[in-house]
Amino acid sequence: MINQVLRYQRSPGPFGTILDNNLCTIRFHCKQFGETVEATILSVQIIHGSWPSQFAGKVFSKGASPLEEFLLLDFPDGDSPPVDRDGNIHLSRRVVSVDVNQNFQVSVQAYSACGSLKVPIATGDAVFEPKKDGGVTEKECDIGASCRVKIKVAWSLLIWSKLLLQG
Structure with a gap:
């Protein structure tokens, strides 16, 4: 189980924000839509x-x-x-x-x-x-x-x- 808190930042970088532990990895991307x-x-x-x-x-x-x-x-x-x-x-x-x-x-x-x-x-x-x-x-x-x-x-x-x- 991944248990972390993320705060939205306008630009998390080209590879997004990565959450991981020994069981899995999650890549999280945010985008502002028109x-x-x-x-x-x-x-x-x-x-x-x-x-x-x-x-x-x-x-x-x-x-x-x-x-x-x-x-x-x-x-x-x-x-x-x-x-x-x-x-x-x-x-x-x-x-x-x-x-x-x-x-x-x-x-x-x-x-x-x-x-x-x-x-x-x-x-x-x-x-x-x-x-x-x-x-x-x-x-x-x-x-x-x-x-x-x-x-x-x-x-x-x-x-x-x-x-x-x-x-």
């Missing part, structure tokens, strides 16, 4: 073919900078991804804050794993334009020649509240 929306990945569904045999994989989202890459699922053991009978991949994370002025990308990647080395074999990218007015957007992409996925994203506004202290 106008944002919430992207909820409703589904990543295999709609044609099957996952490339004996390859590990991951699903992740990307923003404008490398620090804005968020892992939604990693299955490093070389088995097929965790899917239901309809081909929906079970993600471990689904919600990401997205700058309304930048495209949002969801990527699905098959890779070959050798220890900690991950060599990408095939990557499918779906690029979304954030929607301030809400709704659902769908895109399809290919993971190599044998697998096609459909990615569904729901958009909603983030609600911010300010606490005003009166003296």
